[in-house]
Amino acid sequence: MTRPKPLIAGNWKMNGTLASLPELAEIAAAVREGAGEGLDLLICPPATILSASHGLLGEAVAVGGQDCHEAASGAHTGDISAAMLADVGARYVIVGHSERRADHGESDSIVRAKVEAAWAAGLVAIVCVGETEAQREAGDTLDVLGVQLAGSLPDAVQAATTVVAYEPVWAIGTGRTPTVDDVREVHDFIRNTLVDRFGDAVAGGVRILYGGSVKPSNAAELLGVDNVDGALVGGASLKAADFVAICRARAAS
């Protein structure tokens, strides 16, 4: 199976204002100097600065949303549709992040509907899955991920429209990461699960990102693991220098 082109994605979460745009300018400058060679790059800033971010980053670094509503439009005060994200330049949208699942009670079936909404608007959906610490300690990690994948991914998955992000909940923002062997086991499991359901041709091209305390010092090790096709980076993506260092580490691994 040929490895898909790696994707390094930054998720700014609820951080960043117009005053943060210089960080993006710094990333854009590093990319012009070759930092993103051989990689697809993505920043998912808050929706309030998506348009300005797109204007700054241009085509070399994609921008994406952090969530979208499952409906195309309507009476959903405060929500954002996939088409609205696309309208201001987004090419991707994260769905089913564990913070959305926990804070907003998003079930696998809601996540699945959001994936379909993203596709309908022409966006690539980054579908997040991951186990809690209690689930890992109980030995349930693969079972939990199997259920999340089965429920969150629609039948019409294509490599060009879908990315899976494995984010162990206990590793997010904690500075803790799974061992390389644990990451390999989970990513192999996700790949095999995709192959069983969607076949080799589709599943081989779906990028499987690792997310959870990725930083410059551990990026080469984590991103060098088989079936790790990039990273979904939270905290470290807020600093241009760290995000660029992660990109360089992946390019070199």
Ligand SMILES: O=C[C@H](O)COP(=O)(O)O
């Ligand atoms: O979406 C990103 C992940 O939740 C990882 O966040 P983190 O890199 O701050 O641990």
